[in-house]
Amino acid sequence: MTTNPRVRQDSDGSPAVSPGVNNPLFARFYAWRSPSTQRSGGADRRRQLLAGISGNVIEVGAGNGLNFAHYPPQVTRVLAVEPDPHLGELARQAARSAPVPVEVVDGMAEEMPTDDASFGTAVACLTLCSVTDPDAALLEMHRVLWPGGRLHFYEHVRAEPPVLHGLQRIVDATIWPRLFGGCHCSRDTSAAITRAGFAMEQVDRFRAPDLPLPVPTAPHILGTAVRVDSGSSAA
Template sequence: MGFYRNIILPHLCDVSMRSPLLLPYRERVVGSAEGTVLEVGAGSGLNLPLYGAGVREVLALEPDPRLLEMARRNANQARRPVTFLDASAEAIPLEDRSVDTVVTTWTLCTIPEAAHALQEMRRVLKPAGHLLFVEHGLAREESVCRWQNRLTPFWKSISGGCHLNRPIRAMIESAGFSIDQIHTGYAPGPKPMTFLFEGSARPNR
């Protein structure tokens, strides 16, 4: 259990997001953000220092009071202005077409109504905006999928609602996005927990 908590599943313990195994993924995704950025599931704010000069401001949405307080303390490391939103992803308190980029990093696995949350992300994105993501979810191999389906009921009960078996690409496309690019594969660790989707998508017109 210690291996999972410290390396593979950052939502079990937010401090594990500091793992050097996960940093390259976050750097690529966050480093591509531009303009006004909505980060959904900002956690304790570990992504905040990674936003570059192309970002005007970061709107950091986080519903967990404990993590939100940690993020506020960590905001002094951010290079761009940060505004915190104490809200859920299923009801984003922003106007339609008001942000240039939405960022999610290992977030969609835990949102209770993830399909509705993705529709909300599409609603607040400008027509030319992008959803940038790195998420873990349902693998390609049938044998791994079977294990993911078997483990998820127990796993989500001990990991803050994390689902191992969400079909990330299909969820994004079903919410009204077109995939611009996507890379899939396994991070180091047990296959049921480490199949990743990394890429970008844009709202359908």
């Protein structure tokens, strides 16, 4: 296996420390709001996301570790990558009571501190909306998975109805990313997953919350995709 050639190095040849992300107000708001989202269906969705996973797993953008309690016992190790220092510390606390071994490390989705083809499963949970470069992040997930490895994803995404999509574009261009830690509502994450070299296996689409009002983050996808070799078709 080879290490990521894009990972920066210090003068002594050791990996440089990632600059990370620091959104202290949003991180604390997210942690404060987490219990209510878990009770209102979030925990069930996370269990659905992680069902059937086994072996060696990398979780990208672990947040405060809400997924950790839901990993099946067949998982032998989770490497959880989180750039925000406050959420990372909360994730380390959650890892202590997780039912499977979890190691939380600092790192960016676009530059993950691990070797090529070293994991059977990658998990992206409400992460790709807020990374700086979702295409680069998905290429990294493709890189760290071995051929045939699976990406499990749970993300809010671009709306199909024109009115809601228009609202998403307006809030993305104005206040939303500033208020919510870089979050964007109108990203076409399904297309980005395919573009990065994954073949979709299963995609469930739903609204959460399912309200009559146009909530910009309501459209979601949850499913799995398989890493395809560069010489194969992702049809």
